[in-house]
Amino acid sequence: MERLKSERNRLCAWLSEDPDYIVDHCGDILSVNECREVQKQTSASEKISVLLGIIINKGGGACQSFMDVLQQNQDHYKHLQQFFNNSAQGLITPKVVSDKCSVVSVNEVRDTRGKSFSNKVEVVSDPGGGLSGLVDGQVPQANYVATGGSVILADQISGVRIDGDIEFSVCVKPPEAFTGTVNETQTVPQGPAVRMITEHKVELIDCLRSDPIILQHAQARNIVTDMQYQDLKQTSGPTRAVTDLLDVVIGKGQETCDRFLQVLRGADVLDTYPQLRNILNIN
Template sequence: MSATETLKRNKTKLIEVLCGDHTFILNKVQEKKLITLREYNNLKSINKEHVEGHVIELVDKIMNKGEKTCQNFLELLQTDDVAETYPDLERIKLHDVLLKPVQATSPCSGDVVPEATKVKKDEVYELNSQPVGLCLIINNENFPNRKVKERRGTNKDAASACVVIAGMSAKETLKRNKTKLIEVLCGDHKFILNKVQEKKLITLREYNNLRSINKEHVEGHVIELMDKIMNKGEKTCQNFLELLQTDDVAETYPDLEHIKLQDVLPKPVPATSPCSADMVPEAKRLKKDEVYELNSQPVGLCLIINNENFHSLNERRGTNKDAESLADVFSWLGFKVLMCKDQTRDQMEQTLKLFASLHDEEKQLQLQELDVQEWCGRWLPAPQQPVRHGDAFVCCILSHGSLHRVSGVDSQPLAIKEIRRYFVATKQPALTGKPKVFLIQACQGDKIQRGVLQKDVEEDSLTSIPEEADFLVAVSTVEDHVSFRHPIDGSWFIQSVCEQLRLHCPSGEDINSILLRVNNMVGQKEGSICVGLKKQAPEVKFTLRKKLILSPRLT
């Protein structure tokens, strides 16, 4: 349901609740810049006999400003200070609207906010111990062999790791920077006092006391305020640091950027348990340069190499089920799906090199020679139109395999590392800077996994990227171990991938998060009636630089 429709449905109840303090919500709306200063002054000065009239005018103004403003207003109503001022808001259903719908055309056409999905207890590791755990840092700087250079700068790395892992407290950060902070905040001591009270870091009584203290110099007022904040404990110090990093405060005190206030983590994780109740992750806005743009039609190519019948190895029964599931789900996600069946090692190499360099008519003819077919819903003709890369590339290889290799139907191995190298940025500009995802269903050895029962470098280049960037390789099992496949239902890994893509792509979840779910799903499966005798754990490696969000396309 749209934000505008949600407000429309709940308008009467909302007005009734907001009448409890109509000036507070008016000020919050203006503070969040949902209305202009002129509109704020007009609303503040309108002549209405009853409070209800003021609130009606405000809600109407918000609804007339369109979907984005309505969305931002709904988010404002769910912030802590607003919810605390109007406790009856929790009785109104304002959650029928997603925080931001993911655009089917391009997740980057503006800021994207993934759906705030609730994290269930079995989807997040519980970190309840005190301390959370041990962090061992092995820091090698000086080497006896004179030919090996001293690793200058490594102590800075070790120190930074200590700060992040151990986490300097907010109170300690304020204490270390107290003198500099006082000097900066003296620039406008009344502004910071008002902001601190507005954010309810101090009570109204404390605010009035601080405002009326008899100090000859401005510095004395700021010192009293700082001491009051620090005496209130870690949580208040944390909130004060966050306040100092807000736009209006940073704009008022530009010299704040010269003070190191980042040594403390943004928000401490509750020490008790993040799973004691359903936990909602912060709705983090993704900027345009934080997510891959997928604007092409089709989104890109999805190549499926499906090896079933081998010259000397066992037939891979169930692999056709995997191939069909992959073809269905990636067609649904807007890809052009192309399939190859029963290829030798050399044919696989030729096919992959060909797809890495698709750009002329000669290459199109080679597709026919390698018997590349296009998925058209259970039937496989030759490609009807020229095959060209879009904004992403997916390659699925279903075969037998050994350590770090996949096998052709002639049992000859092709190294996974070599497959990646065909597509590196320096060699194939058509895919430079674009995400390349490899899903590999193949054994990586002959061992069977058992289960365990639970108890100063500066680079100023504006355009270059690492040649090995933008890859994601997900292999169905860890090295040295087998990968399980049902002769009718298909493999554990591929079927889990398809199921999780279908479940979570519509809500805007990124591919890395979805593959975490796949790892969990595969890890829960049993390959024997005896619990823990035959298990499987997929392995994911990536050099992606951004979030990769695949969205269903309308057909």
């Protein structure tokens, strides 16, 4: 089960090439209602995301049966053999490579409780910096490669109960700006996508609250993490869930906001929320 959780995003991408094929081979694992729940999803990635969620929630027995199905049908998916090759080689923890100006965070937090949780990362960008010992500019084989002042967060959090605030923050500063203590903050100008969502937030809430499927779209496109998706899904009331979703998206900055707007402009999303055409000025 843990391996399915840790590789969920990659499996979702690989199996989305032909979602119906793998669903058809899960007849002994899924109930009729569960199969219907998967098949009613509008996109390939959503089908696989829901499928994996159902199987993981069923526990170890279902997860092992699903692993057996994957192994039997790995030739059908061109990337799926990587999943079993890594397993055979005993790669339980990710391979990480980073230069001196970059950060890769792969912490694992499990079964704990606290009043607050904070994970702050701050690095100094150095586009000229690189990994030493490379031949002809080759990048080493690794699950996570961070260079030039980049940040990769691959933390896994499960079974955690926080009574107060949860804060994740990343700050990448140019060399000349890195002065003082790491607790100092730097104002980041808002990009056009951030402004667009912020300025139309009330209209978006009123539109998107009509159908909670927007949460699944956000999870399938990695706009929100699996943990954030579960929290949003359990939020009381559609209005609050959509409000919290938009707050999460805005908090992640320009790139995430731009990707979320691309999701909103998708044909399947526009069919569900026709009001978006007016809000986003789509002809």
